[in-house]
Amino acid sequence: MKKGRKRVYDVLLVLCILVFLGSGGMLIQKIVAQKQNDGRLQDLSSMVTEQVAAEDLPQEERAEAEERQEQDLEPSPQEIREARLARLEAYQKVKELNPDMVGWVRIEGTKIDYPVLQSPDRPNFYLTHDFDQKNSAYGAPYVAEECDLSQECPNILVYGHHMKNGSMFAALDGYLDKDFYEEHPIVQFDTLEEYGDYQVMAVFSMSAVDQNSPLYTWISAGTQEAFENYVSYVKSQSVYDTGVEAEWGDQLLSLITCEYTHQDGRLIVVAKKLQE
Numbered sequence: 001m002k003k004g005r006k007r008v009y010d011v012l013l014v015l016c017i018l019v020f021l022g023s024g025g026m027l028i029q030k031i032v033a034q035k036q037n038d039g040r041l042q043d044l045s046s047m048v049t050e051q052v053a054a055e056d057l058p059q060e061e062r063a064e065a066e067e068r069q070e071q072d073l074e075p076s077p078q079e080i081r082e083a084r085l086a087r088l089e090a091y092q093k094v095k096e097l098n099p100d101m102v103g104w105v106r107i108e109g110t111k112i113d114y115p116v117l118q119s120p121d122r123p124n125f126y127l128t129h130d131f132d133q134k135n136s137a138y139g140a141p142y143v144a145e146e147c148d149l150s151q152e153c154p155n156i157l158v159y160g161h162h163m164k165n166g167s168m169f170a171a172l173d174g175y176l177d178k179d180f181y182e183e184h185p186i187v188q189f190d191t192l193e194e195y196g197d198y199q200v201m202a203v204f205s206m207s208a209v210d211q212n213s214p215l216y217t218w219i220s221a222g223t224q225e226a227f228e229n230y231v232s233y234v235k236s237q238s239v240y241d242t243g244v245e246a247e248w249g250d251q252l253l254s255l256i257t258c259e260y261t262h263q264d265g266r267l268i269v270v271a272k273k274l275q276e
Contacts, residue, residue: 037130037136037138037167038165038167040130040131040132041113041114041131041167044094044097044114044115044131045113045114047090047093047094048087048090048091048093048094048104049090052083052086052087052090081276084190084195085195087104087190087195088190088192088193088194088195091103091104091115091190091192092192094115095192097131097132098115098117098131098132098133100117100118100119100126100133101115101116101117101131101192102116102117102118102143102149102191102192103115103116103143103149103189103190103191103192104116104188104189104190105141105158105187105188105189105255106187106188106189106190107171107184107186107187107188108184108186108188109183109184110171110174110184111166111167111170111171112169112171112172114140114141114160114168115131115140115141116140116141116142116143116158116189117131117140117141117142117143118142118143118145118147118149119142119145120145123145124142124145124159125142126139126140126141126142127139127142127159127161137161138161138163138167138168139160139161139168140160141158141159141160141168141169142158142159142160143156143157143158144157144158144159146220147220149191152251153251154220154221154222154227154251154252155219155220155221155227155230155251155252155253155254156189156251156252156253156254157219157220157254157256158189158253158254158255158256159256159257160255160256160257161257161258162257162258162259162260162267168257169255169256169257170257172255172257172267172269173267175200175203175267175269176203176205176239176267178239178240181200181203181240181242184200185199185200185242186198186199186200186271186274187199187200187253187255187269187271189253196251196253196273196274197273197274198252198253198271198272198273198274199242199244199271199272199274200242200244200269200270200271201234201235201238201242201244201245201246201270201271201272202234202235202237202238202242202244202268202269202270203238203239203240203267203268203269203270204234204237204238204239204267204268205239205259205261205262205265205266205267205268206237206259206262206265206266206268207262207263207264207265207266208264208265208266209263209264214229214233215230215233217229218230218233219254221252224248227248227252228247228248230252231245231246231247231252234268234270244272246272250272250273251272251273252270252271252272252273253270253271253272253273254268254269254270254271255268255269255271256268
């Protein structure tokens with residue numbers, strides 16, 4: 001009897017050890033995948049910033065920029081413009097690595113600084129694949145298939161995962177706090193042809209379960225009526241009033257990620273493109 005009981009205990013102990021080792025192995029794999037993903041995205045960002053830094057300025061402009069840096073002054077509008085144009089050229093190096101690249105999204109002071117992809121013939125492909133088109137729980141920020149960036153899409157929809165380690169679009173959570181918005185009012189979204197600054201105008205969360213929501217009819221904003229209805233809706237749902245308005249003819253950018261206070265929740269940050 002005792003031998004039989006001991007045998008059961010031994011089996012249970014072995015099973016516990018196997019479960020522990022399996023869980024430990026899965027955790028290690030997760031950590032490795034996280035580091036690989038973060039490292040790859042950092043490499044892509046460095047490709048852009050290093051090329052921008054290497055751009056040759058005329059001697060007079062370079063001397064002026066260096067003087068402003070020494071005096072800890074803000075860059076001049078011309079310096080900012082030159083840097084943004086240099087980024088457009090640098091994006092071509094990244095596009096050589098993946099022809100699906102269509103732009104770049106960046107919010108200063110956050111982790112959001114990523115290439116943006118689009119796969120019109122493979123809906124939601126980058127929901128489950130990374131920049132290198134490998135299967136990944138992190139996916140990659142991507143533009144909705146129905147948005148044609150070459151035709152001035154009225155509302156550019158960019159999706160990204162909300163990762164627990166704070167990567168991808170997790171930083172959008174900050175916009176639920178008005179103080180964060182006031183510190184980060186601008187989202188930079190560049191296509192391969194032009195750079196763009198978008199001012200946040202509304203922040204709201206919702207459940208994606210209700211497919212009858214009028215939002216799904218208006219979100220593409222392809223007509224004046226749909227555009228105006230979308231603007232009215234997001235302003236009414238916003239967690240605070242930004243004071244920013246939009247009218248037909250303006251271009252919108254909607255950043256969309258998961259949100260966890262609703263069933264199948266979504267957090268949507270809507271911004272309006274500023275004129276240079």
